[in-house]
Amino acid sequence: MRAIQVKQVQNAVCTMVQKINYQYPSDIYACLQAAADKETTPIGKETLRILLENSRLAAEKHIPICQDTGMVIVFLRVGQDVHFEGGSIREAIQQGVRDGYEQGYLRKSVVSDPLFDRINTKDNTPAVIYMDIVDGDQVEIELSSKGFGSENMSVLKMLKPAQGLTGVKEAVLEAVKNAGPNACPPMVIGVGIGGTFDYAAVLAKKATVRPVNEPNPDPRYAQLEQELLNEMNALHIGPQGLKGDITAFHVNVEQYPTHIAGLPVAVNISCHITRHAREVL
Amino acid sequence: MINLTTPLTKDKIKGLKSGDMVTITGTIYTARDAAHKRLKEMLEKGETLPIDLKDAVIYYVGPTPAAPGNVIGSAGPTTSSRMDAYAPQLYDLGMSVSIGKGYRTKPVLDAIVRNQGAYMVAIGGAGAYISQCITACKVIAFEDLGAEAIHELLVDHFPATVCIDAKGHNLYE
Numbered sequence: 001m002r003a004i005q006v007k008q009v010q011n012a013v014c015t016m017v018q019k020i021n022y023q024y025p026s027d028i029y030a031c032l033q034a035a036a037d038k039e040t041t042p043i044g045k046e047t048l049r050i051l052l053e054n055s056r057l058a059a060e061k062h063i064p065i066c067q068d069t070g071m072v073i074v075f076l077r078v079g080q081d082v083h084f085e086g087g088s089i090r091e092a093i094q095q096g097v098r099d100g101y102e103q104g105y106l107r108k109s110v111v112s113d114p115l116f117d118r119i120n121t122k123d124n125t126p127a128v129i130y131m132d133i134v135d136g137d138q139v140e141i142e143l144s145s146k147g148f149g150s151e152n153m154s155v156l157k158m159l160k161p162a163q164g165l166t167g168v169k170e171a172v173l174e175a176v177k178n179a180g181p182n183a184c185p186p187m188v189i190g191v192g193i194g195g196t197f198d199y200a201a202v203l204a205k206k207a208t209v210r211p212v213n214e215p216n217p218d219p220r221y222a223q224l225e226q227e228l229l230n231e232m233n234a235l236h237i238g239p240q241g242l243k244g245d246i247t248a249f250h251v252n253v254e255q256y257p258t259h260i261a262g263l264p265v266a267v268n269i270s271c272h273i274t275r276h277a278r279e280v281l
Numbered sequence: 282m283i284n285l286t287t288p289l290t291k292d293k294i295k296g297l298k299s300g301d302m303v304t305i306t307g308t309i310y311t312a313r314d315a316a317h318k319r320l321k322e323m324l325e326k327g328e329t330l331p332i333d334l335k336d337a338v339i340y341y342v343g344p345t346p347a348a349p350g351n352v353i354g355s356a357g358p359t360t361s362s363r364m365d366a367y368a369p370q371l372y373d374l375g376m377s378v379s380i381g382k383g384y385r386t387k388p389v390l391d392a393i394v395r396n397q398g399a400y401m402v403a404i405g406g407a408g409a410y411i412s413q414c415i416t417a418c419k420v421i422a423f424e425d426l427g428a429e430a431i432h433e434l435l436v437d438h439f440p441a442t443v444c445i446d447a448k449g450h451n452l453y454e
Contacts, residue, residue, distance in 0.1 A: 043300075043442075047404060050404055050407055050410055050440075051404070051406065051407060053410055054404075054406070054407040054408070054409050054410035055409075057409040057410055057413065058355075058409035061409065062348065063345075063348075063351070063354060063355050063408070063409040063412055064345045064354060064355035064408060064409065065355065065406065065408065065409055066355055066357055066405075066406045066407075066408045067342060067343060067344050067345050067354065067355040067356050067357050067359075067408040067428075068343075068357075068359065069345060069355075105345060105346045105347070105348045105354055106345055106346075107343065107344070107345040107346065107354070107355075107428050108427070108428070109343075109428075120427060122427070147406075149359065149360045149382070149383070149405060152360065180383070180384060180453065181382060181383045181384060181402070181405075181453060182360050182362065182382070182383035182384060184382070184405035184406045240382070240402070240404055240405060241383070241453055242442070242452065271405070271406055272406055273406055
């Protein structure tokens with residue numbers, strides 16, 4: 001049994017939410033640089049140049065990369081040999097978000113009730129928290145702060161098994177086409193295939209935070225990721241939807257067994273920043 | 282690059298074409314979902330609006346809080362389509378330009394043509410970059426809405442691209 005103070009998790013969350021809002025994740029930044037080299041249209045090239053300049057200014061002058069500093073999603077993977085001490089782990093995560101958004105001058109974008117009140121909670125809580133119990137004695141915190149320009153363009157479809165690979169590709173490409181300029185392309189696309197209605201969406205979210213340099217371990221799915229990327233770039237939506245070459249930086253697919261009657265597909269659309277970070281305690 | 286100064290009167294806008302890259306210098310107003318909802322409610326009650334819409338520019342943005350010593354925080358455009366329910370009425374009342382990002386619906390395009398206005402797009406997710414051209418910022422209405430309050434911004438060469446022009450040409454089409 002390993003004891004971990006919840007305060008350690010709180011502090012880590014507080015630091016991570018600030019860092020991702022001021023600095024591109026290194027994997028996404030590499031995509032941005034590569035895209036700026038590869039893009040051939042003048043308007044697309046200029047847009048990507050400005051995004052690189054924006055990234056530099058954000059880090060140097062300490063201004064958030066984007067004004068939509070997002071709603072926080074935390075995936076907490078807790079080793080089964082860990083014992084938390086010093087309070088509630090859920091409250092510690094929320095406090096970390098609260099502290100990070102206050103200390104970091106980040107925008108508070110969460111409302112208390114989705115339908116009736118819609119009153120800003122003024123501290124960007126609550127975060128959405130997923131907790132998994134895993135083997136070992138470590139705690140892994142993976143988090144994202146998701147802007148809603150892209151989140152709003154995300155889609156979930158319950159396909160028929162007969163629609164197969166073609167149906168999945170159509171669903172993903174249709175979502176990307178509809179997202180267009182609204183989702184701040186070049187986009188990062190997370191696709192969840194299988195599981196249930198709800199779990200496909202969770203898989204898609206997990207896919208958006210998986211680093212670009214960690215392709216799907218199943219070669220068939222890794223190939224699907226590559227094919228989808230090529231096909232979405234062939235749509236010529238381009239940076240900011242102004243008709244360039246680079247529509248998406250990357251596609252990640254996560255899959256899970258499903259029911260004999262189903263083929264759920266969730267497409268979580270993410271923007272050219274795709275803030276994400278991972279830390280192990 | 283076409284350099285424009287506010288107010289953006291019809292004669293300054295009529296020559297703009299979809300795809301033109303412009304800069305705007307002068308005074309613009311911020312408003313997003315909650316502020317638009319309140320403006321609509323005020324109009325329904327016959328009240329006077331807190332901003333003069335004639336030849337005005339409304340920028341769809343909810344900035345991050347300004348850090349000490351800064352005028353404003355990150356200030357890039359939000360998705361315009363959420364304001365589509367309100368925009369035609371504002372164009373009809375004199376607003377000449379709205380600035381945001383993303384698709385607009387047909388009623389907005391029609392209102393732009395009808396009023397000889399324009400819809401411009403700024404680069405989404407370039408909030409740090411755009412903040413550098415904002416030289417002053419003050420809340421002028423709905424302070425309780427925080428980031429969603431209506432702010433008056435002084436801008437110096439604010440970069441934008443004409444998306445829908447007065448003839449109804451749409452850059453995304």
